[in-house]
Amino acid sequence: MPTISEKILSHAAGKQVAADDFVIANIDYAMAHDGTGVLAVKAFREMDIKKVWDSERIIIPFDHYTPAHTDNGAKLHQGIRQWVREQGITNFFDIGEGICHQVLPENGFALPGKLIIGADSHSCTYGAFGAFATGVGATDMAEIFASGKIWLRVPQTIRITVEGKLSKGVSAKDLTLNIIKNIGTDGANYKAIEYYGETIQGLSMAQRMTLCNMSIEMGAKTGIVPADEITFTFLKGKAKEKYESVYADDNAKYIEDLYFDVANLEPQIAKPHEVDNVFNISEVVGTPLDQVFIGSCTNGRYEDLEVVAKILHGKEVKARTIVLPASRSILIKATESGIISTLLKAGAVIAPPGCGPCLGAHQGVICEGETCLSTSNRNFKGRMGTGGLIYLSSPQTAAASALRGEIADPREVI
Amino acid sequence: MTIKNDHCNITGKVWKFGDNVDTDVIIPGKYLRTTEMIIFAAHVMEGIDPQFSKRVQNGDVIVAGENFGCGSSREQAPLALKYAGVACVVAGSFARIFFRNAINVGLPIIEARIDCEEGDTIEIDMGNGIIVRGNVKYQAIKLPAFLQELLADGGLVGHRKKVGVV
Numbered sequence: 270m271p272t273i274s275e276k277i278l279s280h281a282a283g284k285q286v287a288a289d290d291f292v293i294a295n296i297d298y299a300m301a302h303d304g305t306g307v308l309a310v311k312a313f314r315e316m317d318i319k320k321v322w323d324s325e326r327i328i329i330p331f332d333h334y335t336p337a338h339t340d341n342g343a344k345l346h347q348g349i350r351q352w353v354r355e356q357g358i359t360n361f362f363d364i365g366e367g368i369c370h371q372v373l374p375e376n377g378f379a380l381p382g383k384l385i386i387g388a389d390s391h392s393c394t395y396g397a398f399g400a401f402a403t404g405v406g407a408t409d410m411a412e413i414f415a416s417g418k419i420w421l422r423v424p425q426t427i428r429i430t431v432e433g434k435l436s437k438g439v440s441a442k443d444l445t446l447n448i449i450k451n452i453g454t455d456g457a458n459y460k461a462i463e464y465y466g467e468t469i470q471g472l473s474m475a476q477r478m479t480l481c482n483m484s485i486e487m488g489a490k491t492g493i494v495p496a497d498e499i500t501f502t503f504l505k506g507k508a509k510e511k512y513e514s515v516y517a518d519d520n521a522k523y524i525e526d527l528y529f530d531v532a533n534l535e536p537q538i539a540k541p542h543e544v545d546n547v548f549n550i551s552e553v554v555g556t557p558l559d560q561v562f563i564g565s566c567t568n569g570r571y572e573d574l575e576v577v578a579k580i581l582h583g584k585e586v587k588a589r590t591i592v593l594p595a596s597r598s599i600l601i602k603a604t605e606s607g608i609i610s611t612l613l614k615a616g617a618v619i620a621p622p623g624c625g626p627c628l629g630a631h632q633g634v635i636c637e638g639e640t641c642l643s644t645s646n647r648n649f650k651g652r653m654g655t656g657g658l659i660y661l662s663s664p665q666t667a668a669a670s671a672l673r674g675e676i677a678d679p680r681e682v683i
Numbered sequence: 684m685t686i687k688n689d690h691c692n693i694t695g696k697v698w699k700f701g702d703n704v705d706t707d708v709i710i711p712g713k714y715l716r717t718t719e720m721i722i723f724a725a726h727v728m729e730g731i732d733p734q735f736s737k738r739v740q741n742g743d744v745i746v747a748g749e750n751f752g753c754g755s756s757r758e759q760a761p762l763a764l765k766y767a768g769v770a771c772v773v774a775g776s777f778a779r780i781f782f783r784n785a786i787n788v789g790l791p792i793i794e795a796r797i798d799c800e801e802g803d804t805i806e807i808d809m810g811n812g813i814i815v816r817g818n819v820k821y822q823a824i825k826l827p828a829f830l831q832e833l834l835a836d837g838g839l840v841g842h843r844k845k846v847g848v849v
Contacts, residue, residue, distance in 0.1 A: 291827075304715065308758050311718060316843045334716060342716040390756040390780055406758035406784035408839045415843075420829075454703055455750035459779050488750065488778055543703060628712035628755070649707040649754060651730040 270518035272426040273493050274461040277401040277515050281384040288425040288522070297383040298326050299413045302369045304333035304628075305388035307345045308407030310352045313414050321356045322417035328360040329353055330372045335364035335623040338631045367596025367622040370394040370482060370566035374474070375596055377507035381496035381514040386410070386419055391566050391646065393484045397477035398504070399496035399514055401461075404485065424461040424490045425524040426517075427452075431468040433532030438680035440576075441476035442568060442644070442663035444468065445483045446537035448529060450547035458488030460524065463517060468531055469494055474503040475570040482567045483646050486544040536679055539661035542650040550666065550678050558642050560635055561586070561671040562653075563617075563664055564593030565627045565645035571599045573644065573664040578608040580668035580682055581615035587674030588642075590617040591633040593625040617671075629653040642670050691835075693771045693791060693807040695744035697799050700731065702748035706760040706781065709752070715759050723763035741768035744807065746799055748774065752781020761785040771807050773797060773814060773823070786830050789838030795823030809834070 271279065271287070279286050281294035301309045306329060313321075321327055329349065337343035346364075353361045362372050370391055373379050381399035385392065388410040395402035405419070413419055429448065435441075462484050464477075472480065477494045484492025494500075496514040504512075536550040563569070563577055574594060592612055594600040600622055603609045609619060626633030627645040629652050635641050637656030644667050648659035662670070665679035672682065708730025710723055717723075728735040745764070751774035752760060761784045764772065771791040785792045791809055799805060799816050806815040812825030826834070836842035 305756060305758070307718060312840050315840045339716055345716060345718070388756060390754065404756045404780050406756050406780055406787060408758060408787035409783055412839060412843065454753060455776065455778070458750065458776060488753065490779060629707075630712050630716070634713075647705075647707070647754060649705045649730075651711055652707040655711070655730075 270520045270522065272461065272517045272521045272523070273399070273463055273495065273515050274401055274424055274426055274491065277382060277384055278421065278423050286423050288423050290423045291420060292423060293418050293420055294384055296386050296413055296417050296419060298328060298378050298385045299410065300328045300330070300369055300373060300385070300392065301388035301410045302329070302333055303331040303335065303346055303349060305407045305410065306349045309388055309410040309414065310349055312408045312411035316411060316415060318415040321414045324357045325359050326417070327358050327414060328373060328378060329358055330362035330366060330369040331364050332368045332623045333628065334630055335621065365597055365621050367599070368566045368569065368624055370478070371570065371595035371599070374398065374478065375507070375598060377504060377509040380504065380508055380510070380512040381500060382512050386413055390485045391482050393489065393491045394478050394482040394566060396481040396484065396491050396493040397474060398500055399493060401491055401493065403491045424459055426461040426463055427457055427525040427527065428463050428465065428523040429527045429529065430466040431464065431529045431531060432466045433468055433530045435468065435531055435534065438665055438683045439534050439536055440663040440665055441472055441479045443534055443537040444531050445480050446539055446547045446661065447531070447534055449483060449486050449545050450537070452487045454486060454543055454545045455488040457484065460489055462489050462492040464492065464494045470497060473572065474499060475572045478570070479567055486646060536663060536666050538666065538676065539648050541648050541658045541660065544646070544648060544661065550676070553660070553676050554678055556660065556676040557640065558588040558670060558675055559639040560633065560641040561588050561590040561667050562626055562633055562641055562643040562645065563590065563667050564595065564625055566595065567646040568644035568664050569593055569595030569599070571602055574599070574603050574608050577664050577668040578611040580665065580679065581617070581672065582611050584615055584672055586616040586671040588671050590671045591620055591626060592617050593620045594622050596622050626653055642667055642676060691808070691810045693744065693809065694804060695742045695770045696740065697744055697746050697801055697803045697805055698735070698739065699801045700745060700747040703750045703753055704731065704747055705754035706752055706757050707754055709760040710757065710763040715757060720762055720766040723759045724766035727763040727767040736767055739767050739769065742770045743768060744770055744805060745772045746797060747772065749776045751777050753778035756780045758784045758788060761788050761790040765790040773807065786833050787839040789834060789841070791834055793823045793826065795821050797821045
């Protein structure tokens with residue numbers, strides 16, 4: 270009996286399919302950003318295709334290198350903007366609108382039961398809404414621009430059930446890092462994950478997005494939280510179109526069944542250079558920091574900034590701290606609520622909504638021998654700058670650590 | 684279906700890498716703001732071995748461990764390897780986006796766990812999924828026929844030019 274992935278892909282393929290079948294699936298929404306869009310548009314032009322399959326189902330947010338920081342970067346942006354105009358793409362989000370994985374949910378494209386393909390590895394974020402969402406590269410996206418279709422192998426599914434109440438100072442990010450530690454960086458390669466249990470059901474949409482966002486760090490094709498009242502409430506007034514929630518059958522076949530009890534979970538830290546190199550915070554407390562980065566498609570949302578502001582309120586950071594709200598609307602809300610003022614008074618630098626230093630291109634690159642604690646999703650060798658060391662944590666831990674100038678336990682300051 | 688020889692039978696000198704070679708080390712994010720393949724090739728594998736791009740020869744092959752190409756969806760990673768002259772990547776397993784991207788840009792890849800040293804010469808028969816080192820023969824996981832056809836056409840763009848869009 271079918272899993273969520275088998276059901277969504279059966280619908281998208283127009284026939285009953287099961288794990289390991291190859292399908293040609295019809296896509297609901299396709300996304301490419303300014304990073305992958307360059308080569309996607311180039312491949313689309315090389316394929317000599319005149320018109321995209323559906324100018325209203327393609328979403329182009331600029332987020333990776335925004336605002337442009339080199340001559341060539343500006344030229345590449347110009348090229349995509351030109352193509353967007355030529356093709357009449359209606360959902361174009363220029364610099365400053367935010368990170369693709371926040372822009373799509375905010376604008377109601379991430380919907381239960383839909384098949385969403387993004388030219389970005391963290392496209393699995395939309396699984397937080399009960400969608401089947403996965404990442405591809407630029408040339409695959411060019412073909413999708415042309416046809417609205419993609420070949421996929423239907424994945425087998427791992428069921429993860431999480432029980433127990435997260436302690437104060439412990440967040441969805443800590444839960445996520447702990448799951449990755451147990452499964453490993455390729456433990457879910459080619460597979461889908463479905464997340465269940467009372468802990469998952471208790472997570473807000475922002476927290477579910479943190480969880481699903483990092484499913485790719487275990488190699489997963491997608492990570493799905495079944496839609497519920499929290500999902501429907503978020504989507505009210507936002508959903509771009511009608512949707513039908515999809516749930517697994519009771520006797521759906523899972524390749525693995527994993528249980529986590531998080532009642533006693535400590536804040537977690539991923540040490541360099543692999544995301545599954547995860548430790549309890551007590552083992553890394555005191556590690557000196559040069560920089561703290563709070564933002565990214567994993568943890569740059571309003572409630573992330575809110576917990577950071579609570580910790581930094583009336584205090585001053587000891588490590589240089591860079592904050593990138595994940596979208597314009599988050600930045601506006603955080604400005605109006607005073608959060609931005611609190612962060613600025615604490616000594617943080619606010620950079621425009623986008624991916625920022627996460628991928629080491631600009632706005633906070635670190636150098637040889639420097640250490641950054643980041644709320645993002647990857648601590649790969651050299652990712653934020655050649656020779657730099659990246660530790661990953663929750664926003665709470667990042668804020669507490671910014672105050673001390675070294676990795677600190679957020680439970681001591683909350 | 685006919686497969687061109689150069690995508691089907693590959694003989695090359697081995698460069699060895701370990702597990703979890705991610706796309707950030709294959710081509711760091713700071714080099715992606717261009718469409719010039721020569722720039723990607725000039726920095727290929729810089730995150731692991733800054734000398735690699737200077738030492739790799741046209742037709743060499745990479746033999747790596749598990750989860751090769753994990754991380755970002757950047758297609759510049761297989762492009763960098765291809766334009767640096769790498770003829771094939773053999774790995775125990777590939778991260779799924781890299782797997783698709785490599786085929787799509789016409790970089791032959793094949794899953795196998797083989798015993799070899801850096802500098803050994805190996806022969807790869809993509810069509811039959813067989814790898815030979817000296818007297819030892821390894822059975823690799825043969826690519827499905829439709830992916831071999833994509834490779835034979837030089838990748839997805841070439842294939843689409845030939846057959847049209849699905």
